[in-house]
Amino acid sequence: MHLSEIAKIINGELVGEDVYIEKISEWDKAGDNDLIFVFDLDDIKVAEKTGAKAMVIPYGGSSSKPHIRVENPKLAMAELLKYFDWRVYPKDIHPTVIMGKGIQLGEDVGIAPYTVIGDNVKIGKGSKIFSGVVIGNNVEIGENCIIYPRVTIYDHCYIGDRVIIHSGCSIGIDGFGYVWNGEEHYKIPHIGKVVIEDEVEIGGNTVIERATLGETRIGKGTKIGSLIIIGHNVRIGENCVIVSQSGIAGSSKLGNNVIMAGQSGVSDHVKVGNNVTILAKSGVIKDIPDNMIVSGFPARPHREEMRVQAIMRRLPEIWEEIKKLRDKLG
Structure with a gap:
């Protein structure tokens, strides 16, 4: 060229x-x-x-x-x-693919060997499904998606257009929900679904849980790294960035343009506003308003956390000064 x-x-x-x-x-x-x-x-x-x-x-x-x-x-x-780009994508439907009933495939769909597709699945034109993918019943996958090897998409999930899902992801597993009945942790059935909007990318070995009722939703344009867990009934806004090894507990809500740095976490039933940045290894346990940068555990405004850390680093020195004052006072 x-x-x-x-x-x-x-x-x-x-x-x-x-x-x-x-x-x-x-x-x-x-x-x-x-x-x-x-x-x-x-x-x-x-x-x-x-x-x-x-x-x-x-x-x-x-x-x-x-x-x-x-x-x-x-x-x-x-x-x-x-x-x-040198990468090669599946073309046509390989003869080893196992397909259920009522499947609708768009033009130029490619499905690689040893893929399993359930009943009443829709796959939009131009989408590419790599080897070893398992797609459950009543799943809808949009146009020009790429589903890499060994992805599992459980029943009743919706995947929008131009979505990329990397190897090892599980979409739509049961949420981690139990109730103590006096003798054991009784499992709460999760009969909701997962909705992944257009232009989302999901890194390898990430897990997205289905909702108990209703939906777990990932907003348009959001980018999710590898080794991330997103709990049941979580709602993530548009154009968010969630970096690897982070986690979002059930029923929490993230606004638009939220950034979660590596190994950060959000507790259950927490609301994070628009344009919030959660710095690495921070733990959010209460609501955060729009346009904040937070860090630490529990997460607080970053400048405040820096002042706390500065004081903590001086604690040995401060303790020695306190002991000297105590000795002088007898």
Whole structure:
């Protein structure tokens, strides 16, 4: 692909020779006919010393190498990478697929070997289902979805358009709900469903529980990392980011544009407002209003938590001062 073609794809300004590009490369491995991306103007001089043939740089920069100027190099890289994508997706329906009754498949659906699909399932056009996936009864999967190997989607789940679900996920398992009857933990049947809206991505080995009644819902455009548990009846808003090893307990609600950093948690029946950031390893046990940054356990406004931590680090010193004062007072 020539640099001029790349400039059109990423809506950039070509400066210098229209060279041919074979691949996008990391800086330290770049060679002849390779393209690299520079995210910061201050890094251009260092990037020029690599073996790359050409560069994509931010507006305001210049280089002796052929280059493309763009507003946002990181976004440009994301837009371009799909044109160099080597991955192969399932085509057609493999003969080993086990299919139930009343299945509706859209155009250009691909289903790989040893997949099991229950009754009354709908799969929209262009969706790709990899090997070993199990799809229960009365499941609906939208258009242009990608379901990677060993995903399990239980009965009565709804998956929107352009959803990506990575290997090992379980969607629609029973919620962790029991009631003590005097002798044992009596299981509460969970007969609700899971709704995953359009353009959601779910990382590997994540679990989303079905609702007791009603639905567990993941809002449009939300991105969920790997090794995450989302409890029954949770409602997550649009464009949230939930980083790996986090957890949300049952019946909690997250607003739009919430960020949960790694290993953070939200207790049950808690409401988190819009545009909230929960920093790593924080534990939310009460409602948080809009536009807050919180940290610590229990989670509190981040600046307040930093003051608490600063005092705690001085506790040995403070304790020594207290002992000296006590000795003076007799």
